[in-house]
Amino acid sequence: MNDNDTMMEAVAFVGETLAPFFLQDPRTGDAGPSFQVLSALDAPIAAAEWPFVDEVVARDTLCLMVEGLSAGVDDDALVWEYRRLFVGPAAKPAPPWGSVYTDRECVVFGASTLALRQWMRDQGIERTTDDRTPEDHIGLMLALMAWIARNRPEVLDEYLREHLLTWSSHFLDALAAASEHPFYEGLARLTKASLEGIRDELGIDVVYSRFFR
Numbered sequence: 465m466n467d468n469d470t471m472m473e474a475v476a477f478v479g480e481t482l483a484p485f486f487l488q489d490p491r492t493g494d495a496g497p498s499f500q501v502l503s504a505l506d507a508p509i510a511a512a513e514w515p516f517v518d519e520v521v522a523r524d525t526l527c528l529m530v531e532g533l534s535a536g537v538d539d540d541a542l543v544w545e546y547r548r549l550f551v552g553p554a555a556k557p558a559p560p561w562g563s564v565y566t567d568r569e570c571v572v573f574g575a576s577t578l579a580l581r582q583w584m585r586d587q588g589i590e591r592t593t594d595d596r597t598p599e600d601h602i603g604l605m606l607a608l609m610a611w612i613a614r615n616r617p618e619v620l621d622e623y624l625r626e627h628l629l630t631w632s633s634h635f636l637d638a639l640a641a642a643s644e645h646p647f648y649e650g651l652a653r654l655t656k657a658s659l660e661g662i663r664d665e666l667g668i669d670v671v672y673s674r675f676f677r
Contacts, residue, residue: 476611477515478609478659479607479609482654485603485647486560507527510522514526532645560602561598562627562631565676573598576627589608605628609623621666624662
């Protein structure tokens with residue numbers, strides 16, 4: 465395996481590891497094994513191996529996540545925090561879709577969502593969701609990042625530069641501030657540090673969006 469292959473494996477690891485926690489309800493979703501593995505993690509040891517992130521930052525954020533799982537994956541506080549942040553029915557304090565921040569009207573299915581959909585179509589990348597699900601959900605975009613790193617690494621820089629990194633740090637800062645549970649605060653902070661580390665490692669020059677929220 466050459467250096468680029470190793471890099472792409474590390475990018476894929478980040479996306480595959482973090483995406484389920486944004487996409488799956490701890491109680492009713494299908495990411496139970498991921499939650500269980502994390503709950504048993506030795507955070508300081510894992511931090512030394514976590515790619516793209518300073519070891520101290522990785523340790524602090526992983527410790528928060530492990531702490532948040534100390535009462536179990538089925539803990540009401542964890543479950544209800546996921547639903548408050550990502551499901552509703554109340555207004556979400558930090559909506560997980562990119563166009564909510566980059567579209568002047570702060571709506572889902574905004575211009576940036578449609579631009580991502582067109583880019584995927586141009587690249588021959590098939591949708592994994594139905595037409596009613598915006599592609600620019602942070603969890604879906606992390607999963608797509610992992611898929612691209614493994615299957616279409618030649619377009620990874622473009623995907624990150626034009627579609628994910630343009631808004632991810634802004635959103636993840638908002639999510640960390642809105643989180644009332646250590647697991648989701650740690651998740652937001654670790655994801656931000658990981659994506660910014662990937663940006664720096666790949667030397668991607670990002671033109672950040674204007675944010676309307």
